[in-house]
Amino acid sequence: MDETRIATALLSGPDAIMAADRNGLITFWNGGAERLFGFSAEQAVGESLDLIIPKRLRARHWAGWHRVMETGQSSYGDGDMLGVPAVRADGSTISVEFVIHPVTDTQGQLLGVAATLRDVTARFEETRELRRQLAER
Template identity: 45%
Template sequence: MTAPTDLNARILDDIADALIYADRSGSIVRWNRAATALFGYSAQEALGHNLDLIIPEHLRAAHWKGFDAAIASGAMKLQGRPTLTRAQHKSGRKLYIEMTFALVKDFQGEVLGSAAIARDVTERVERERGKK
């Protein structure tokens, strides 16, 4: 029988959507195989790095304002609701991604970090906007 933590890790690694977990400071702690496929960075390249790795420069100030407010307040406007945003691939190519965010809290309700599930929707968005 597989231990629950081993099973949890296998599930997170094998889901089709990118999973990124960052601690309170915004350092990447969890990066699954789908995140590697989506953003181009291996787990070894991403782990321990700041989320700026995948955030286009022009969106960073707004991202960190929202991130810091969510960490401090323990609540986020987008909790559980998908949102369309831009991200950056390792190659520098800009992506349209649909992301869902959640704060991760300990048993006392203290915020430990933030998890995001991401899916590439670049092709769909460009088709809808008449770019393809």
């Protein structure tokens, strides 16, 4: 199989895959992202990542984003799964886990990031309920 067919298969799969440039503007949004967040690619591409970041977390997100864009270094290791709340088009909040993938030019300069995301809301809520039950005992 060639790389193009593999890439097409991955990009059309169930996972949400998105990318953003150095300014945090969405540059890629696949069908999985449309299903997860409820925004079409036409609605998302060109918009700020604020589209899916809860308002209360934006300052912290952007501080970290700018640090990574300036230094090229993240405090998260390669392939670390991150868990955060995110906002859907209908305004509801979901829990997502994601992995970031740096996107660089041929000289290794950071152009932005791509991410693979999954909805883990059910698991998060189940874990929270189990913790609540344990705390009550």
